[in-house]
Amino acid sequence: MENSSLDRKIMQRSKEFFQSISGEAPSIFNKGWWMGKVMDWSMKNEPFKVQLFRFVDVLPYLNTSESLARHIKEYFGAEGQEVPKVMQWGAKGAGIGGKLTGKLMNMVIRSNIEGMAKQFIIGENIKSALKTIKKIRKDGFTFTVDILGEATVSEKEAAKYLEMYLELLAALQQNCTKWTSIGEGELDWGYAPLVNISVKPSALFSQIDPMDFESSVAGIIKRMEVVYRKALEMNASMRIDMEHYRFKDITLEVYKRMRACEEFRDHSNLGIAMQSYLRDTDTDVKDLLQWARDNKLPISIRLVKGAYWDYETVVAKQNGWEIPVYTNKAESDAAFERHTRLILENNDICYFACGSHNIRSISAAMEMAQELNVPQDRYEFQVLYGMAEPVRKGLLNVAGRVRLYAPYGDLLPGMAYLVRRLLENTANESFLRQSFVEETEVERLMENPLKTLERAFLQGGTSLNKELPEDRFTNQPGADFTKAEIRKSFTDALAEVRQNLGKTYPLHIGGKDIVTTDSISSVNPAAPDEIIGEVCQASINEIDLAVAAARNAFSGWKALGPSDRARYLSKAADIARKKIYTLSAWQVLEVGKQWGQAHADVAEAIDFLEYYAREMIRLGSPRRMGRAPGEINHLTYQPKGIAAVIAPWNFPLAISCGMSAAAIVAGNPVLYKPAGPSSVIGHTLLEIFQEAGLPPGVFNYVPGRGSVMGDYLVEHPDVSAIAFTGSMEVGHHIIGNAATVQSGQPQIKRVVAEMGGKNAIIIDDDADLDEAIRQVIYSAFAFQGQKCSACSRVIVVSPIYEKFIDRLVQAASSLAIGPAEDPSNYMGPVIDENAQKTILGYIELAKQEGRVLLCREVPSGGYYVPLTIVEGITPEHIVAQEEIFGPVLAVMKVTDIDQALEWANSTRFGLTGSIFSRSPNHLDKARITFNVGNLYLNRGCTGALVERHPFGGFKMSGIGSKAGGPDYLLQFMDPKLVSENTIRRGFAPIEETDDWI
């Protein structure tokens, strides 16, 4: 292609374009101005860039001069940090000219940064926006206006957003009558409505979740159609913006439904944006064009490259998903040209808006349009307001039809928008940076991206992901519910599991099933009449049998060695991976866990298997101690003996599997006692291990009543290790019992106990509430708050209290409550009647101790309890001290961060905790002072992943090392040192690792 005549023409046009604007630079790079200087510094100094962008992000929250000064100092005042003079003056406080100057400088910094934002935003309110629009139009540009806003976390906010659009449209309707059209005729360019708006789906519905595709689509349309109706009424155009990849398919579906519905199908004023950087877009564009053709519905596409590249890449990496975007910029550029051609070829059915600041991309679109004889009224060009001014000017000269994407809104969301624009301008590969700052050779700048790619491939720098060594642990990817086939797998699995309800589950001891007379029924907590299974119950006789079986299995299992034992775990992981949806479905029905979280639980079980397998191989290879010649000292680890695993029901597969897998791979046969309410899921663990071929007696399934066999199991002299996860009270009982040496007991028992939590999230006055609200909601109410890591206290610093609480309560009010089976429900029933009673008791108490802000109505029938938020709580209150294990959130108001930390630490527990703050100093303070095993900075306090977030607390939250961490297996083993004297007759072979001469 690179030698085609088209390409030559594109190159030619690009160069001419570029030369026509030479000497000009976008204002953001203008070094004569403050912003230009700071941008220049950012591009030379990555750490400063990070600090600057973060500071920009937090700036709107800094409402007092004290707070402003403090943040400037924290962000830019570190010793040895390279920052521009202009920042230093502020940061040093008492710099040249004393304190006053410092204060003044801080105000200058603020006003300059606010100025930067204004560069990209047409106004903070409708009035000023209209003024700018007027100016834009005067300059010969059309516009599309977009309302900036905070993230929409509640239906109230979504409704408000809708309201704002209606207001905007009304104002435009009023104003536009005074405008003259651009070009000839009534309409702009002769065919385009004078008013054009852009809307973001995520702003119009607070509960979008790819897991629940249908409700998400419906929720968006419910409000978007109101906006569109209004737009049509005034003959305005509307374009649906494309946001994160997560919402892509939902957005496409919203577009199709809106476009095709009876009410709107005769109007072609609705467009959609598509992102060329997505690997899906080739297919998506083709499909959409085909759909338009099939339905005879003209459409309109704004093609952009995409603005969330960093985010999409990081999120995919964090989740173990395929990266949805191209990882080499030239690939995106090439895709943009490919998509441009495809759309232009279909110009009869699709209007094309070319959204790019890249001169090569623009020129390509122009040349292709020419080559394909696309009529002028079938395409236009769009650039962002405030960006690449020389380009837009050049474009206007050459193409005529240029629309500015023009956001307006508050400074607060404006700053987030600013960060995105700054990133775009300053990225190493940015066309603008390359063109106007780096002054890359024009030949290179304008070359066919396919050629750029070819060169990159030849140099070995391809877009392929870095290869990981095969044996490195990686987490099992989370379920990517954007994929329809994954959603279908869930519904299929639920149907399949429902076919298998009500079976009887025998014990399994020494490789044999054993049916007992005593049994309990495990039920669906959302519909207690539905029996999940009948589970046999062990008496002390069966415990004796199981201990004997384990004893028999011990020496053979121990002798197998670390690698061979690890192989069984890997095999079990493979098996679980294959059944992941079925295993998840069992959890949805037996414990009422929501789809995504059920899947995450199974994924965590797989992680434990894979991680502990690798850990055992690591720990199992003898470590040479010292380097003295003439002796070889090897430190190794050997199994303790028989392990009792006493598991909870809340992470019914993950924790059961983690504790068991650790014990097993370390060489200890296991007696596994699942929790009563999740015994059927416990049986699925047995099935996995059976299928993996574990020798008889290595894993024994012995559900039973704690009152009947609990103490007996713990005190059994032949049980050497006890892994327990559950309540503090039971934990204390086990620890005490296990410490008493029984007659015939061969060794001191090791107890690994994970107990409760009373976890707090601190909201600092500069917290990013968009993030904080969502994360608090999830941490407190996901799986009904039945996680030891769940947030049960939120501690809010007073300046931000009202705003936070208001949004929080609204967000919590927006959640759907009902059976976990239905993915539209955010919250379901609690585990059983006992739990229900206990939690209801705490809710009554909360009403006495504080002021209830929210107590949701819940469905009847299942074991539901109201989602409750109570404020006015202080450390003296019982609801601030005791673990409730339900969806009850205590709100505590404090004056400052120190009190927040003090209150956070004021319980017996020390499991998890979070802080949302954008103050580097406050985050550091939390690192040191916030006394919990798992501390999270700017994220929620649940959802620890194996290896990445080794999990476990101290104080009364537990003893023992963190699950999923590098010290965990040590607890199931005894260290052994073998020292061989290798000198014989004065002669010692010298090893390479010896400390020798």
Place this chain on the structure above:
Amino acid sequence: MENSSLDRKIMQRSKEFFQSISGEAPSIFNKGWWMGKVMDWSMKNEPFKVQLFRFVDVLPYLNTSESLARHIKEYFGAEGQEVPKVMQWGAKGAGIGGKLTGKLMNMVIRSNIEGMAKQFIIGENIKSALKTIKKIRKDGFTFTVDILGEATVSEKEAAKYLEMYLELLAALQQNCTKWTSIGEGELDWGYAPLVNISVKPSALFSQIDPMDFESSVAGIIKRMEVVYRKALEMNASMRIDMEHYRFKDITLEVYKRMRACEEFRDHSNLGIAMQSYLRDTDTDVKDLLQWARDNKLPISIRLVKGAYWDYETVVAKQNGWEIPVYTNKAESDAAFERHTRLILENNDICYFACGSHNIRSISAAMEMAQELNVPQDRYEFQVLYGMAEPVRKGLLNVAGRVRLYAPYGDLLPGMAYLVRRLLENTANESFLRQSFVEETEVERLMENPLKTLERAFLQGGTSLNKELPEDRFTNQPGADFTKAEIRKSFTDALAEVRQNLGKTYPLHIGGKDIVTTDSISSVNPAAPDEIIGEVCQASINEIDLAVAAARNAFSGWKALGPSDRARYLSKAADIARKKIYTLSAWQVLEVGKQWGQAHADVAEAIDFLEYYAREMIRLGSPRRMGRAPGEINHLTYQPKGIAAVIAPWNFPLAISCGMSAAAIVAGNPVLYKPAGPSSVIGHTLLEIFQEAGLPPGVFNYVPGRGSVMGDYLVEHPDVSAIAFTGSMEVGHHIIGNAATVQSGQPQIKRVVAEMGGKNAIIIDDDADLDEAIRQVIYSAFAFQGQKCSACSRVIVVSPIYEKFIDRLVQAASSLAIGPAEDPSNYMGPVIDENAQKTILGYIELAKQEGRVLLCREVPSGGYYVPLTIVEGITPEHIVAQEEIFGPVLAVMKVTDIDQALEWANSTRFGLTGSIFSRSPNHLDKARITFNVGNLYLNRGCTGALVERHPFGGFKMSGIGSKAGGPDYLLQFMDPKLVSENTIRRGFAPIEETDDWI
């Protein structure tokens, strides 16, 4: 020097010499012969060489064809191992020609290796030796005869050795009358007695110990003078051999005293060997020559290079001592020439025997003698029998006066001698290998060693030790008692400490001394009337005070951070290092620990300080978990809180310091309760920490009666960690008490408990008894067996039983018993009257349960108990099960290794254990099956060093990770994971360690 005319002459002569023998090769390298083939293989294949030499070593113990076959298979039969065909045939058993051939081949291998030994030994008894001597003399050589023997581990063996010399001399006396002299006159060469013997000092006294210089010298002379007297009686010459460096100064002293004593001073028939490879030898030769001149006593020196290079180097490295030998062969060669010149220059007072096979060295001696006009009757040449035959032949031609060093004796010690000779022949740098195998260019072979050295220096390959990175942990060197100044430091320190006895020691809490009314006296167990100190005793009130002080100190100490806390430990180590002799002396007097072991205890304390300091720095640096972009997860560790350290008296400084240092450096303030009988030593630990400047309250010294404050301390809710070392009974009590959660207790207590042992050493039928006896004796009786690691059972496989027991009992009978103050005593008193009573009770029991083989008489006055060895013990006996903690050794006889391991494992304990075996398979079996925390192969079971031998057991021997090992500090800390979400507004700084695209 290299251009001097002398050097040219030496080169010239060397080359001529070499050419004169060209075409001949020493028989050992003769590839036509079996030995030559095997040697050839060894030199090409280092692993085979190791196996071969080890096999040679064990061969004399292989008395049955089954045993022979098994060892051949184990040594040479491994898959993938490269061994010569001739070995394979044996090793494969049923190889070509079936089993019979295999068996036959094994016999061939044995006879060939025995043949190798015979190459270097003139006979296995006097008769055959005399026959060979006759032949030697017939060939024109004189001789010096030496009796090979096993190591002398008892006075009985020393006496036997003396007897053998007397027999040899008698036989020679009888025979030599029939000999004709070599050369003219009655004497050989006209001046040399016909009979010449060489004696090894270590053979004549079993208790040589550099620590006790005087007794060692006296002990050797006592028997050596008898031999010499007999030699003089028949006008024979005698030469004292020089052995390991450890005995060098003792041997020189023996020589001087023998030479100068009234009885012998008029005779100059006594010579001594000196080793040029020792760095000391320049001084030693000068001093000895000066001494001879001062005393007007003509002397005689046999100069050799030295044959224990590997051993000396390894031992020095293992002990952290300066390497006493030159580490570059050319340095030794140059020293040999230097020493040769020095001796020849003094030929008026010193006769010179040049002992070398190196043609350059020999030629240098000849040329120097010529240059210095040394009379012919003032020097001779010596070579080893069986070595370098072409050289000896050439020498005879050129120099005339050549003496063969001619060992005779049993095959068993003969094999050890063979290994030494094989090493000498096959070392890479060996002159013989270079000359006759590698065929190195003659110019190089014969060049001045100074030139060789110069070249090596220029190439960067110098003799300097490899540099260690500064921050790498290395053990505090053991006391090198060969140094007179170190011995003096000990006597001085004892005198100094004795000046300071009887003081009163207050408690120390929160930086203040606190005197209590209750106190106890700590006494010298060897002389209970001697009060070491009066020690104040804490009541529960003082425990409350100390807990409060620790609580006050906690947050500041924690906040200090790992590196700063570690610095205090390093400082404490420096302080202890400076006071090492004084600290040792306190132990000698307060607990009756022998010098070397007292020093080792202080050294271990220093090691703990240095090691845990480094460990804390290692663990203190946050570890990044996972590599996902957009999050930084750091795993760190934080202190648990207040630690109680409950210490034993047997390692009074080391264990106290180790447990305290670990707790402290991890950030936990300590309440330290020393054991009653070692409370004054405990106070020295306080003094060290005080001098290091530990903040008040971080280390609190609270000695007290366990009955008064023990439970209170353990149960105190504010005590979060308990580090205990002591008996199993107390351990169980503490573990049980600590597990009960007290009201107000903030967290579950962590107990680190090292309890008892009932340690066994297994003696396999192919054990090297020379090593085994010494190590069993030391493991069982050093410090009176009062170590938790001490050997209290020796399990002997029947074929070797009689021989082992006989030598063991004789060795134990040879030990001196008395106060530890006197370094001649191997064993001292036990700690106190209670211990004495308990142990005496067990001795009574032993008499009932088994047959007492030895029950030594002991001094009266102190708390002595008889050293006791009892046989006929089986696992059912109480003395085979309970920890005695005294010098009582149970001997258990078993049929084979499997029973040995079964019996070794038949107690409740699992602390230490050893096996002496030269069967690779049996060693492997032990690695897997011998169920102890510290397993030693071919060494004793005590004396674990920090880092190299992390220490601690399982079963009822302890819980918790090994002291001095990489997991130890974890026990005093809680892990904390801090996960920071670094994404803000979709933008995450990418870290270098991220798993990024």
